[in-house]
Amino acid sequence: MITLAVDCMGGDHGPRVTLAACRQFLDSHSDAHLLLVGKPDELGAFRHERASIVAASEVVGMDDPVEVALRKKKDSSMRVAIAQVKDGAASAAVSAGNTGALMAISRYLLKTLxxxxxxxxxxxxxxxxxxxxxxxxxxxxxxxxxxxxxxxxxxxxxxxxxxxxxxxxxxxxxxxxxxxxxxxxxxxxxxxxxxxxxxxxxxxxxxxxxxxxxxxxxxxxxxxxxxxxxxxxxxxxxxxxxxxxxxxxxxxxxxxxxxxxxxxxxxxxxxxxxxxxxxxNGAALLGLRGLVFKSHGSADAIAFEHALNRAYDAARNxxxxxxxxxxxxxxxxxxxxxxxxxxxxx
Amino acid sequence: MITLAVDCMGGDHGPRVTLAACRQFLDSHSDAHLLLVGKPDELGAFRHERASIVAASEVVGMDDPVEVALRKKKDSSMRVAIAQVKDGAASAAVSAGNTGALMAISRYLLKTLxxxxxxxxxxxxxxxxxxxxxxxxxxxxxxxxxxxxxxxxxxxxxxxxxxxxxxxxxxxxxxxxxxxxxxxxxxxxxxxxxxxxxxxxxxxxxxxxxxxxxxxxxxxxxxxxxxxxxxxxxxxxxxxxxxxxxxxxxxxxxxxxxxxxxxxxxxxxxxxxxxxxxxxNGAALLGLRGLVFKSHGSADAIAFEHALNRAYDAARNxxxxxxxxxxxxxxxxxxxxxxxxxxxxx
Structure with missing residues (x-):
């Protein structure tokens, strides 16, 4: 079983796109499990036997400065998703959130190799x-x-x-x-x-x-x-x-x-x-003690699914x-x- | 009258392309004069009342190292064309020859502003x-x-x-x-x-x-x-x-x-x-005490004519x-x- 942590709140469209992509992804990967990270009231309607929700109360905005994302929003969906990788609960994290914040938080939590x-x-x-x-x-x-x-x-x-x-x-x-x-x-x-x-x-x-x-x-x-x-x-x-x-x-x-x-x-x-x-779609953040993939912020469900596929392939291999x-x-x-x-x- | 010095031997195709472009250019610019620089036996057949041939016995090859172009081939069509600008005989030089050599020779002969x-x-x-x-x-x-x-x-x-x-x-x-x-x-x-x-x-x-x-x-x-x-x-x-x-x-x-x-x-x-x-087509080499324009090496006659037009406009303005x-x-x-x-x- 390959488990991915998905920052469901990130990107320009949030759960509307990320959840649609997650469903598609789960349907085509029978050995995959997803940790859907975000606000429970926005993700709660999603039901799948191989998906579970991990609560996070904050969201890193696309325009948030790195310092805000890193130091103020300690319960952001982005950070909680990366923490799943750090804790060993997931093999890789995927986010469509802002690149600077994703890199800074990944580096802070996971450290470089x-x-x-x-x-x-x-x-x-x-x-x-x-x-x-x-x-x-x-x-x-x-x-x-x-x-x-x-x-x-x-x-x-x-x-x-x-x-x-x-x-x-x-x-x-x-x-x-x-x-x-x-x-x-x-x-x-x-x-x-x-x-x-x-x-x-x-x-x-x-x-x-x-x-x-x-x-x-x-x-x-x-x-x-x-x-x-x-x-x-x-x-x-x-x-x-x-x-x-x-x-x-x-x-x-x-x-x-x-x-x-x-x-x-x-x-x-x-x-x-x-x-x-x-x-x-799906850029790899390389050199960290954990796998993190970045989706384009404007990704639609098809594009976000490609980012999930890439993270899955990387974890699997x-x-x-x-x-x-x-x-x-x-x-x-x-x-x-x-x-x-x-x-x-x- | 605007006078341009043309390195007729430069580029991948040499006189076949440059001379055809020069004729087109002269026909559409009644106040232009061209100094056709190159080997007289290859340019001699070209006749136009507003064109004259300036002899140069050597050609800078597209693969010639800068040092060879600058120090060994002192009678190259490229160098003689630039020298026309230095001597005040032409307002601008145009060449489809190799960029490194053109920049080095231009800088050596014309100096920076x-x-x-x-x-x-x-x-x-x-x-x-x-x-x-x-x-x-x-x-x-x-x-x-x-x-x-x-x-x-x-x-x-x-x-x-x-x-x-x-x-x-x-x-x-x-x-x-x-x-x-x-x-x-x-x-x-x-x-x-x-x-x-x-x-x-x-x-x-x-x-x-x-x-x-x-x-x-x-x-x-x-x-x-x-x-x-x-x-x-x-x-x-x-x-x-x-x-x-x-x-x-x-x-x-x-x-x-x-x-x-x-x-x-x-x-x-x-x-x-x-x-x-x-x-x-037609890149400007800026910052020199004289105007030099560079045509793409693979330019055809239409493209080379555009480079001539650009040099003409620059000189005129x-x-x-x-x-x-x-x-x-x-x-x-x-x-x-x-x-x-x-x-x-x-």
């Missing part, structure tokens, strides 16, 4: 090969060191290994065009560390990749700092939504284009399905143990990297 | 409002300081003012979601500098923007360091090309979808026109003087920022 300085947010983006490219970090850390990037590569490899049953997923280091100055000092050093880790078989390092490689599917995992990752993610969301906006506008232009839209319906549906962000054992393999390298950095620091 | 530490690459990206958002830097500088970002904002404002006749274009600072840690120390400090510059009316500062704002058209100019800018640019190219690839694949799936493609032709053409990268006078206005701020940085440095 030995060998990991900073947790990272990892997410799968659709690629032209029909699969997805896992990217991390997507915004938990700005100003990363080369050592952090190496840690991200190790954690990302464990995540993809757990979710896709591929023991040696390839890792690319996000960099800029070779015709220009090749990356910053941090990136150059990260490249060296990753190459060393690759040679030691601690991971499968492909080399540098560029922004377009994310969507070409050149590698399984793309590693970058949280600032760059967040900008890349939001930029691509922006361009995709601009293109779909133009398509809609142009198909609505006149009676002929409207007919064209109807005739093209199967094509447009196929396109939407391939790039449907709902299918890619022992993601936490895999991260731990990969860190153990990479530990000498991580330690050497840190020592080297300290001795070379001014 | 007073008050500018580093030149930047600026480029207009299509936005949902039907206009374009100018983004800089796109890869000339990694590891930028807050002062560099302020300089980019000043130069970008001058560029948009010159090309669009808008004296107070809005500037956004590229940052990451407010729910997370808001940017690095450099970005926070850049925000302060930009706010001060905005209050002093040295520029029109909007505030922070995120990746998707580039394509929403929230501001006229988006400022970021070259690493982030380059990743954002390449990532969005990647996702756009993935979407167009899926559309092509799905429209070719069977006889019905093929018919749908034919019926949808006007819609797809309109889409392609709106996001056609050829229309957006006195971009260089505008950058100079905006720097003069912002000079006390730039100086104050630098002094502050120096005194606060360890």
């Amino acid at each position: 030995d060998g990991i300085d900073r947790p990272a947010i990892a997410f799968g983006l659709p690629n032209a090969k029909g699969g997805d490219t896992t990217m991390l970090d997507l915004g938990a850390n700005v100003d990363c060191t080369a050592e952090h990037l190496l840690q991200f590569a190790v954690m990302g490899s464990a995540l993809v290994a757990a979710l896709k049953n591929d023991e040696a997923p390839s890792v690319g280091l996000l960099n800029i065009g070779e015709e220009l100055i090749k990356g910053s000092e941090v990136i150059k050093r990260a490249g060296e560390l990753l190459r060393t880790a690759g040679e030691a078989k601690a991971l499968n390092f492909y080399g540098n990749v560029e922004g377009d490689d994310i969507f070409k599917g050149t590698v399984d995992i793309v590693v970058c700092d949280g600032f760059v990752g967040n900008v890349a993610l939001k930029s691509t969301e922006g361009v995709a939504s601009m293109i779909s906006g133009i398509l809609k506008q142009e198909f609505k232009r006149n009676i002929f284009t409207k007919i064209a839209a109807i005739i093209s319906y199967p094509v447009l549906t196929a396109l939407m399905k391939r790039v449907d962000h709902r299918r890619y 022992n993601l936490l143990d895999r991260v731990r054992s990969r860190i153990a393999v990479a530990a000498p390298l991580l330690l050497a990297a840190q020592t080297e950095q300290e001795t070379s620091a001014p | 007073d008050g500018i530490d580093r030149p930047a690459i600026a480029f207009g990206l299509p936005n949902a409002k039907g206009g374009d958002t100018t983004m800089l830097d796109l890869g000339a500088n990694v590891d930028c300081t807050a002062e560099h970002l302020l300089q980019f904002a000043v130069m970008g404002s001058a560029l948009v003012a010159a090309l669009k006749n808008d004296e107070a274009p809005s500037v956004g600072l590229l940052n990451i979601g407010e729910e997370l840690i808001k940017g690095s120390e450099v970005i926070k400090r850049a925000g302060e500098l930009l706010r001060t510059a905005g209050e002093a009316k040295a520029l029109n500062f909007y505030g922070n923007v995120e990746g998707d704002d580039i394509f929403k058209g929230t501001v006229d100019i988006v400022v970021c360091d070259g690493f982030v800018g380059n990743v954002a640019l390449k990532s969005t190219e990647g996702v756009a090309s993935m979407i167009s690839g899926i559309l092509k694949q799905e429209f070719k799936r069977n006889i019905f979808t093929k018919i749908a493609a034919i019926i949808s032709y006007p819609v797809l053409t309109a889409l392609m026109k709106r996001v056609d990268h050829r229309r957006y 006195n971009l260089l003087d505008r950058v100079r006078s905006r720097i003069a206005v912002a000079a006390p701020l730039l100086l104050a920022a630098q002094t502050e940085q120096e005194t606060s440095a360890p």
Whole structure:
């Protein structure tokens, strides 16, 4: 039996969406149990033999500052859900609540794994090969060191290994065009560390990749700092939504284009399905002593169910143990990297 | 009369593309004169009353390292074209050659303007409002300081003012979601500098923007360091090309979808026109004592002509003087920022 703790109050829509997703999820996973965390009067109507309600009297708002979420709302559904993981009552927690608060509370309650300085947010983006490219970090850390990037590569490899049953997923280091100055000092050093880790078989390092490689599917995992990752993610969301906006506008232009839209319906549906962000919902917070998954705040029931599926798969495939054992393999390298950095620091 | 120096040998296609574009350009600009720089035997067949050939015996290859381009090939078409600008024979130079070499040679021959530490690459990206958002830097500088970002904002404002006749274009600072840690120390400090510059009316500062704002058209100019800018640019190219690839694949799936493609032709053409990268060709190298424009290496004649148009418009609207006078206005701020940085440095 796999037990997940669900923050049912989080996200833009709260229980209306999360409970619908939980029902769907339970119906398709016969060995799953859910702890529905939230206000009992809003969750009480939900009945399922493999679901139980865990009361929490407060809700972290989407605009709540991290400090408020962390220090004032000690009985929030988000915090209680994560506490279930800490206490061993659940194998993973899922929330659509605000990312900053989720990361801060997770870090506070669960602590980071030995060998990991900073947790990272990892997410799968659709690629032209029909699969997805896992990217991390997507915004938990700005100003990363080369050592952090190496840690991200190790954690990302464990995540993809757990979710896709591929023991040696390839890792690319996000960099800029070779015709220009090749990356910053941090990136150059990260490249060296990753190459060393690759040679030691601690991971499968492909080399540098560029922004377009994310969507070409050149590698399984793309590693970058949280600032760059967040900008890349939001930029691509922006361009995709601009293109779909133009398509809609142009198909609505006149009676002929409207007919064209109807005739093209199967094509447009196929396109939407391939790039449907709902299918890619569910980011992993990696590097903690427990599994936490983040759903997009605006997720609908289908999208939230995908986040639940991802958390379930991760728990079922022992993601936490895999991260731990990969860190153990990479530990000498991580330690050497840190020592080297300290001795070379001014 | 506006005179442009054209590196006719640069890019993936060389004279075949550049000369065709030059002819189109001359036919539509009666007050333009072109200096066609390159190997006389490859350009000799071109005849136009407002074009003259300037001989250069070497060509910078697309894969040539910067050092080779700069130190070994002293008679390259790229270098001779830039030298025309330095000598006052041309108002601007245009090249489709490799970016690193173009930046290095431009910087070496032309030098940077007073008050500018580093030149930047600026480029207009299509936005949902039907206009374009100018983004800089796109890869000339990694590891930028807050002062560099302020300089980019000043130069970008001058560029948009010159090309669009808008004296107070809005500037956004590229940052990451407010729910997370808001940017690095450099970005926070850049925000302060930009706010001060905005209050002093040295520029029109909007505030922070995120990746998707580039394509929403929230501001006229988006400022970021070259690493982030380059990743954002390449990532969005990647996702756009993935979407167009899926559309092509799905429209070719069977006889019905093929018919749908034919019926949808006007819609797809309109889409392609709106996001056609050829229309957006021509990046400005800003911050130098002379105008240099960079065309995409793979540009066809239509795209290369757009780069020529952009250089022509910039020269005609006195971009260089505008950058100079905006720097003069912002000079006390730039100086104050630098002094502050120096005194606060360890």
